[in-house]
Amino acid sequence: MSDSTPRAGEVRARMMRGGPGRPGKIEKARNPRRALARLLPYLKPHNRVLVLVLLLILASTILALVGPYLMGRAIDKFIAAKRAAGLAKVALWMLAVYVLGNVCDAVSAWMMARVSQNALRGLRRDLFGHLQSLSLKFFDGHTAGELMSRLTNDIDAINQAVSQNVVALVASVLSMAGIMAAMFLMNVALTAAALAVVPLMLGIASFVARYTRKGFRELQMRLGELNGIAEEAISGQRVIKAFRRHEATIDAFRKSNQDVYKAGVYANSYALLLMPLTNQMGNLFVIAIAGLGGGLAIKGLVTVGTIAAFISYGRSFVNPLRQLSNIYNAIQAALAGAERVFEIMDTPPEVQDVPGALPLDEIEGNVRFENVNFSYTPGTPIIKNMSLDARTGETVALVGPTGAGKTTIVNLLTRFYEIDGGRITIDGKDIRRIKKDDLRRELGLVLQDTFLFSTTVMENIRYGRLEATDDEVVEAARMAEADHFIRRLPDGYRTLLSERARNLSQGQRQLLAIARAILADPGILILDEATSSVDTRTEARIQKALLRLMEGRTSFVIAHRLSTIRDADQLLVVKDGEIIERGTHERLLSRRGFYYNLYMSQFKGQTI
Numbered sequence: 067m068s069d070s071t072p073r074a075g076e077v078r079a080r081m082m083r084g085g086p087g088r089p090g091k092i093e094k095a096r097n098p099r100r101a102l103a104r105l106l107p108y109l110k111p112h113n114r115v116l117v118l119v120l121l122l123i124l125a126s127t128i129l130a131l132v133g134p135y136l137m138g139r140a141i142d143k144f145i146a147a148k149r150a151a152g153l154a155k156v157a158l159w160m161l162a163v164y165v166l167g168n169v170c171d172a173v174s175a176w177m178m179a180r181v182s183q184n185a186l187r188g189l190r191r192d193l194f195g196h197l198q199s200l201s202l203k204f205f206d207g208h209t210a211g212e213l214m215s216r217l218t219n220d221i222d223a224i225n226q227a228v229s230q231n232v233v234a235l236v237a238s239v240l241s242m243a244g245i246m247a248a249m250f251l252m253n254v255a256l257t258a259a260a261l262a263v264v265p266l267m268l269g270i271a272s273f274v275a276r277y278t279r280k281g282f283r284e285l286q287m288r289l290g291e292l293n294g295i296a297e298e299a300i301s302g303q304r305v306i307k308a309f310r311r312h313e314a315t316i317d318a319f320r321k322s323n324q325d326v327y328k329a330g331v332y333a334n335s336y337a338l339l340l341m342p343l344t345n346q347m348g349n350l351f352v353i354a355i356a357g358l359g360g361g362l363a364i365k366g367l368v369t370v371g372t373i374a375a376f377i378s379y380g381r382s383f384v385n386p387l388r389q390l391s392n393i394y395n396a397i398q399a400a401l402a403g404a405e406r407v408f409e410i411m412d413t414p415p416e417v418q419d420v421p422g423a424l425p426l427d428e429i430e431g432n433v434r435f436e437n438v439n440f441s442y443t444p445g446t447p448i449i450k451n452m453s454l455d456a457r458t459g460e461t462v463a464l465v466g467p468t469g470a471g472k473t474t475i476v477n478l479l480t481r482f483y484e485i486d487g488g489r490i491t492i493d494g495k496d497i498r499r500i501k502k503d504d505l506r507r508e509l510g511l512v513l514q515d516t517f518l519f520s521t522t523v524m525e526n527i528r529y530g531r532l533e534a535t536d537d538e539v540v541e542a543a544r545m546a547e548a549d550h551f552i553r554r555l556p557d558g559y560r561t562l563l564s565e566r567a568r569n570l571s572q573g574q575r576q577l578l579a580i581a582r583a584i585l586a587d588p589g590i591l592i593l594d595e596a597t598s599s600v601d602t603r604t605e606a607r608i609q610k611a612l613l614r615l616m617e618g619r620t621s622f623v624i625a626h627r628l629s630t631i632r633d634a635d636q637l638l639v640v641k642d643g644e645i646i647e648r649g650t651h652e653r654l655l656s657r658r659g660f661y662y663n664l665y666m667s668q669f670k671g672q673t674i
Contacts, residue, residue, distance in 0.1 A: 097405075098398075098401040098405075101401045101404040101405050101408060102401065102404075104404070104408055105185075105189075105224070105228075105404055108185035108186070108188050108189050109181065109185050109228075111184075112181040112184065112185070115177055115180075115181050116181060118177065119174045119177050119178050119181070119233065120236065122170045122171075122173055122174035122177075123170070123174050123233060123236050123237045123240060124240060125167075125170045126167045126170035126171050126174070126237065127237060127240040127241050127244050128244065129163050129164070129166055129167035129170065130167055130241060130244075130382065131241075131244045131245065131248050131379075132163050133160055133163050133164055133167075133378075134248075134374075134375045134378035134379050134382065135248065135375060136156055136159055136160050136163065137160065137371075137374060137375060137378060138369075138371035138372055138374055138375030138378075139156065139371065140152075140153055140156040140157070140160075140371070141369075141370055141371035141374050143371075171233075171237075174233055175233055178229065178232060178233045179229050182225065182228040182229035182232070183225075183229065185228065186221060186224060186225050186228065186229075189221065189224070189407070190217065190221055192411065193216065193217060193221070193407055193410060193411060194217065196410065196411050196413075196415065197213065197410065199415035199416055200413060200415055200416060201415075201416040201417070201482070201483070202477075202482045202483065203442070203483060204413055206442070209294035209297070209298065210294070210297055210298070210301075211290070211291075211292075211293040211294025211295065211296060211297035211298060212290045212291070212293065212294045213410075214293055214297060215286075215289055215290035215293045215294070216290070216406055216407055216410055218293075219286060219289050219290065219293070219403065220286060220290075220402075220403030220404070220406045220407050221403065221407065222403075223282075223286065223396075223399045223400050223402070223403035224400045224403050224404055224407070226396055226399070226400065227393075227396045227397050227399070227400030228400070230396070231393045231396045231397065234389055234393055235390070235393045235397075237386070238386030238389045238390050238393065239386070239390075241382065241383075241385075241386045242383055242386050245379050245382055245383045246261065246383075248379060249376060249379055252372055252375065252376070253368060253372060253376070255358065255362070256355060256358060256359055256362070256368070256372075256373075256376050259354045259355065259358045260351055260354050260355050260376070260380055260383075262354065263347055263350045263351050263354060266347065267344060267347040270343050270344075270347070274336050274337075274339055274343070277332075277336045278333060278336045278337050278394070278398050281329065281332045281333025281334075281336060281337075282333045282398045282399040282402050283398075283402035283405070284329045284332070284333070285326070285329040285330055285332075285333045285399070285402075286399070286402050286403055286406060287329075287406075288322070288325045288326040288329045288330075289326055290406070291322055291325070292319070292322045292323060292325075292326050295318055295319055295322050296319065299315050299318075299319065333399075344384065345384075347384070351380045351381075351383065351384055352377055352380050352381065355373070355376045355377055355380050356373070356377065359372070359373035359376060359377075360373070416502075417481075417484050418502075419501050419502060420498065420499055422499075423499055423500060423501045423502075424495055424499050424500050424501065425500075425501055425504050426492070426495070426500050426501065426504035426505055426507075426508055427504075428589075429492060429493055429508050429589040429590070430458045430493050431456075431457075431458040431459065431492075431493070431589055431590055431619060431620035432455075432456070432457055432458055432491075432492065432493050432494070432620070433454075433455075433456040433479065433490075433491070433492055433590065433620055433622075434453075434454070434455050434456070434489075434490070434491045435452050435453055435454045435455075435475075435478075435488070435489075435490050436453055436488050436489045436490070436491070437451050437452070437453055437487070437488040437489070438451070438452045438453070438478065438485050438487070438488035438489070438490060439451060439452075439485065439486045439487040439488055440474065440478055440483065440485050440486050441486060442483070447643060448471050448474050448643050449471050449474055449475065449478070449485075449643045450642075450643045450644050451488070451644070452475070452488075452643070452644065452645060453645075454636075454638060454645060454648075456620050456622070456636070457620070458620060459617075459618050459619065459620060460620055460621070460635040460636060461616055461620075461621045461623060461631075461633070461634045461635050461636075462620070462621065462622050462623070462634065462635065462636045462638060463622075463623045463624075463625065463631035463634035463636065463637045463638065464476075464622065464623070464624045464638050464640055465624075465625070465626075465628065465631065465637060465638070465639055465640070465661065465664065466639055466640035466641050466664075467641065467664075468626075470640040470641050470642060470643070471640055471642075471643040472594075472624045472640050473514075473594055473624060474643075475622075475640070476511075476592045476594060476622055476624070478490060479497070479509070479590075479592070479622070480505070480506060480509050480511070480592070481497055481498075481502060481505060481506075484498070492505070492508075492590070507588070508588050508589040508590055509588055509589075509590050509591075509592060510530075510583040510584075510586045510587075510588030510590070510591045510592065511583065511592045511594070512576075512579050512580050512582075512583045512591075512592070512593050512594065513579070513594045513595075514594045514595035514624075516567075516572070516575040516576050516578075516579045518563055518567035518570075518575055518578060518579070519563070520562070520563055520564065520565050520567075521562065521563065522557075522559065522560050522561060522562055522563070523552055523555065523558075523559050523560070523561050523563065523578065524536065524539055524559040524560060526563065526567075526578055526582065527539045527542060527543060527578060527581045527582050527585055528585065529582055530542070530581075530582035530583060530584070530585035530586035531585050531586050531587070534585055536559075538585060539559070539581075539585060540559065542581045542582075542584040542585035543559075543578075543581045545581070545584050545614065545615065546577050546578075546580040546581035546584055547577060548574070548577035548578055548580070548581050551574055551577070580612070583615075584615055588619070589619060589620070590619060590620045590621070590622070591615065591616055591619050591620070591621040591622070592621075592622045593612070593621065593622070593623045593624065593625075594624045595624055595625060595626065628664070628665050628668055631651075632651045633651070634650075634651070635650070636648060636649070636650070637649060637650065637651055637654055637661065639654070639659075639660055639661045639664075641660065646659075646660055647659055647660055647661050
């Protein structure tokens with residue numbers, strides 16, 4: 067790709083210089099209610115199951131309230147009276163109550179796990195699907211590691227909250243409400259004394275939670291940055307080793323890892339602080355009950371069994387409150403992750419087809435640029451008032467220095483980016499009014515940066531036309547001069563390629579990309595340094611195959627090796643986003659202008 071194309075690798079560049087950039091101050095979740103509201107529709111299809119889960123939680127809560135009541139009854143009625151038979155009967159009832167409560171808990175947790183996984187499957191599907199709809203401009207500004215963090219870390223944070231904490235949250239709230247109701251029914255005075263510490267507990271929880279929300283959001287951001295550095299370091303091992311950047315890469319990872327450490331310490335310190343504080347509040351809860359209850363018992367106003375039941379209820383009240391603090395922390399992490407997920411999903415997709423977009427069936431291949439302007443960044447023009455005309459069957463070569471805008475021209479033709487002004491037409495139709503799928507079906511690309519998938523050689527070539535037969539794939543490979551080396555692979559066309567096809571040479575990868583384009587049988591062919599990574603002998607064979615492929619097709623060829631485009635019908639010399647010369651090879655040489663100097667410097671050793 068041309069150097070004029072912006073790279074997502076700003077982070078990559080920082081890594082190779084020795085340190086990642088530090089983003090600005092991280093705010094707390096901007097709108098947690100909105101994030102929660104957008105998560106709920108993913109649970110809506112499972113409303114019936116959720117109602118059943120709620121009923122099971124309610125049953126479990128009621129059963130948990132029965133246990134302390136039975137214990138109080140046992141103390142007052144059977145232990146004080148020394149009635150062993152009655153005590154044994156109550157003990158069996160308590161055992162049955164607790165066992166049944168645990169069964170309800172287990173079933174509700176299992177059902178909620180299934181619901182949450184179904185919901186998150188839908189969220190992952192929507193997020194990944196939306197990523198596929200975004201423009202290249204979006205990917206230019208985000209690293210692969212950062213986006214992977216949205217699909218993994220952030221989704222996992224949501225998973226932890228939904229699958230493990232929703233049931234606990236509902237159970238805790240119901241348990242606290244039930245305990246308060248039961249305590250009020252047993253003794254209003256003891257209940258009032260016990261609940262006097264509740265506002266203090268809630269105040270402490272609210273204060274601490276304010277900081278945990280900010281901390282967990284920053285932690286998620288730091289993890290995304292760390293993943294980006296790790297992903298690029300792993301995928302760029304050849305470059306790292308070649309340029310001896312081990313220490314710089316390790317240093318970059320160490321600094322980012324330190325940022326994650328600091329964010330993690332900040333978030334979890336506040337999260338863990340909540341536990342001992344609620345424990346102390348729980349002790350105050352029990353002290354209040356024991357103190358007041360003891361005085362009332364001395365006066366004969368309450369029984370020992372009632373006090374024991376209240377203490378049991380008090381401890382049971384503190385447990386869900388303590389759980390709520392942990393649940394709250396998990397929910398904060400989940401909402402922070404949800405916001406990051408929905409930030410991606412709120413990014414406008416690639417410009418869609420306009421209403422009434424035109425189909426593009428059989429094309430003649432007349433391509434015209436009319437006063438086209440384009441910039442990746444507003445205020446920094448890359449293509450300036452450019453006009454060109456490629457007629458049916460012509461081969462148009464784009465030459466010029468690196469960064470001149472050659473690759474940008476073909477990116478605009480494919481509508482990878484939208485132009486700022488002017489018009490691009492194919493057979494007189496403005497490409498902005500043509501269905502994108504139809505447009506790109508008629509454009510065959512062989513790019514300088516070859517990408518192959520981790521599947522078989524056969525399937526990588528078939529990617530050009532999925533319905534192609536094996537014989538058609540093989541024929542395309544023959545035309546691309548790839549068949550001979552494919553058959554020497556361990557499993558021939560069934561050979562599995564490693565990640566980024568590292569078990570092939572760069573030249574072999576380029577040959578497969580050419581075969582893929584041949585199989586696609588496009589109406590317009592775009593070759594961006596298609597033979598840049600092959601030896602001279604192979605290049606000669608590929609040129610013959612490409613000439614056969616280009617026959618009758620409009621072709622755009624970008625090449626730094628000027629020998630490969632000498633026979634082009636048009637040579638367009640691009641410099642600083644403008645066409646400064648145009649004509650045939652011989653005509654441009656005769657003018658002794660920029661192209662002449664470029665050609666002579668390449669073949670005659672002269673300088674420009």
